Amino acid sequence: MSDMFVTLGTWNWLIFGVLLMALELLAPGIFLFWLGLAALLVGLISFAFAPGWQLQILLFALFAIAAVPIWRRLARASAAPSRDNPFLNRRAAGLVGREFTLEKPIIDGNGTVRIDDTVWRVAGPDAPAGSRVRIVQADGAHLTVAAA
Amino acid sequence: MSGFDIFAIALVLLVIFTLYSGVKTVPQGFDWTVERFGKYTSTLSPGLNIIVPYFDRIGRKINMMEQVIDIPEQEVITKDNATVTVDGVAFYQVFDAAKASYEVSNLNQAIITLTMTNIRSVMGAMDLDQVLSHRDEINERLLRVVDAAVSPWGLKVNRIEIKDIVPPADLVEAMGRQMKAERVKRADILQAEGQRQSEILRAEGAKQSQILQAEGRRTSAFLDAEARERAAQAEAKATQMVSEAISQGDVAALNYFIADKYIKAFGQLAESPNQKVIMLPIEAMGMLGSLAGIGEIAKATFGESSASAVAAARRAGSVPSAGTPPVPPVPPRT
Numbered sequence: 001m002s003d004m005f006v007t008l009g010t011w012n013w014l015i016f017g018v019l020l021m022a023l024e025l026l027a028p029g030i031f032l033f034w035l036g037l038a039a040l041l042v043g044l045i046s047f048a049f050a051p052g053w054q055l056q057i058l059l060f061a062l063f064a065i066a067a068v069p070i071w072r073r074l075a076r077a078s079a080a081p082s083r084d085n086p087f088l089n090r091r092a093a094g095l096v097g098r099e100f101t102l103e104k105p106i107i108d109g110n111g112t113v114r115i116d117d118t119v120w121r122v123a124g125p126d127a128p129a130g131s132r133v134r135i136v137q138a139d140g141a142h143l144t145v146a147a148a
Numbered sequence: 149m150s151g152f153d154i155f156a157i158a159l160v161l162l163v164i165f166t167l168y169s170g171v172k173t174v175p176q177g178f179d180w181t182v183e184r185f186g187k188y189t190s191t192l193s194p195g196l197n198i199i200v201p202y203f204d205r206i207g208r209k210i211n212m213m214e215q216v217i218d219i220p221e222q223e224v225i226t227k228d229n230a231t232v233t234v235d236g237v238a239f240y241q242v243f244d245a246a247k248a249s250y251e252v253s254n255l256n257q258a259i260i261t262l263t264m265t266n267i268r269s270v271m272g273a274m275d276l277d278q279v280l281s282h283r284d285e286i287n288e289r290l291l292r293v294v295d296a297a298v299s300p301w302g303l304k305v306n307r308i309e310i311k312d313i314v315p316p317a318d319l320v321e322a323m324g325r326q327m328k329a330e331r332v333k334r335a336d337i338l339q340a341e342g343q344r345q346s347e348i349l350r351a352e353g354a355k356q357s358q359i360l361q362a363e364g365r366r367t368s369a370f371l372d373a374e375a376r377e378r379a380a381q382a383e384a385k386a387t388q389m390v391s392e393a394i395s396q397g398d399v400a401a402l403n404y405f406i407a408d409k410y411i412k413a414f415g416q417l418a419e420s421p422n423q424k425v426i427m428l429p430i431e432a433m434g435m436l437g438s439l440a441g442i443g444e445i446a447k448a449t450f451g452e453s454s455a456s457a458v459a460a461a462r463r464a465g466s467v468p469s470a471g472t473p474p475v476p477p478v479p480p481r482t
Contacts, residue, residue: 064163
């Protein structure tokens with residue numbers, strides 16, 4: 001066992017790194033990808049300096065941890081909002097800006113609007129039934145309206 | 149193997165587990181809640197997320213897609229005491245993962261129970277007929293009540309549908325009979341109305357025809373009377389003319405008419421096939437004597453020249469058109 005670690009050379013790290021990345025493809029969870037990246041990096045360093053195997057393992061651990069904030073920055077920079085369906089699973093948010101007719105009057109701040117054959121309760125300034133309202137804010141299933 | 153060797157290996161393992169617990173990929177359609185030391189702190193939305201290892205833990209994984217749950221069958225007693233079996237479906241969607249996770253325990257069971265009790269209260273306030281025919285209204289009322297009730301749980305109930313309403317079998321049978329009786333009744337009424345209508349029409353037709361007949365008779369009677377009047381007038385005039393002619397001429401001309409008519413009547417008697425014996429009144433024999441008078445007239449007439457025959461006839465008291473009595477003109481029918 002210890003032989004294997006001791007003999008961990010440049011190529012072993014590179015092979016290890018590639019294998020981890022391949023595993024990531026088979027079982028997506030992202031974190032194996034980072035480990036693979038770290039292993040590849042350790043392999044490259046060991047090419048140049050050939051440190052002891054313990055140091056190599058510690059470097060591997062260090063790189064794996066360090067990958068997280070680096071990746072996070074990259075991910076944030078490249079995180080594009082979903083283009084096709086920005087309101088997938090966020091139905092209420094998709095209603096903001098649209099206008100509807102009040103089904104029941106808003107009394108004491110609460111009324112109902114019929115949208116897509118179901119009834120939504122809305123909050124907003126008092127208005128009689130049948131008046132047009134615009135949805136200005138959606139918080140969970142709570143819609144806030146203003147007179148359109 | 150030195151302690152450092154083991155430490156290095158353990159450290160790598162720790163790093164691997166740490167990464168595993170810190171990096172979270174949330175699939176689309178789900179929201180995960182994050183608990184720091186057991187207390188809810190935030191919600192992870194779909195995509196790659198990082199939580200602080202050792203501090204944070206994933207709490208609940210909430211399905212944010214619209215879901216359907218079956219409302220199990222239950223017996224409901226309507227306002228008019230009929231027991232019907234009802235089941236349904238409810239569609240809901242979680243809008244707030246945190247509330248759905250922590251404000252209610254056993255979310256599905258809560259929705260089912262809430263819906264079932266509301267079905268009972270809504271249908272219990274209606275008659276059986278209303279329950280069977282106002283499904284939309286039931287759905288609507290259920291939706292409003294249940295949706296308001298689940299609001300604190302971060303949900304929205306989008307739809308509640310009553311699937312089946314099954315009245316007891318004997319009631320169904322009675323309803324069937326009632327419907328049949330209703331139809332039979334309507335058919336009978338329609339038939340009776342038809343008969344009534346046709347009888348009325350027939351009677352009216354008869355009445356009309358009788359009226360028309362009577363009117364026809366009346367008109368014809370009027371016309372007959374008029375004809376008779378006209379005939380009488382003509383007769384009177386003819387008589388007057390004859391008597392005038394007589395007063396101016398020969399009385400013997402009178403005999404001519406009598407004889408003429410007599411012979412015609414006699415000829416008719418003779419023509420009838422079953423008359424072999426002809427009874428003549430005694431006076432008839434006397435009438436025959438007037439033939440001699442005719443002979444005298446004829447002698448007087450034909451004895452003269454034909455050119456002055458008319459004048460001779462007039463002298464002898466005869467009428468110009470010998471042989472035919474003056475026929476009164478038929479009055480024109482009006």
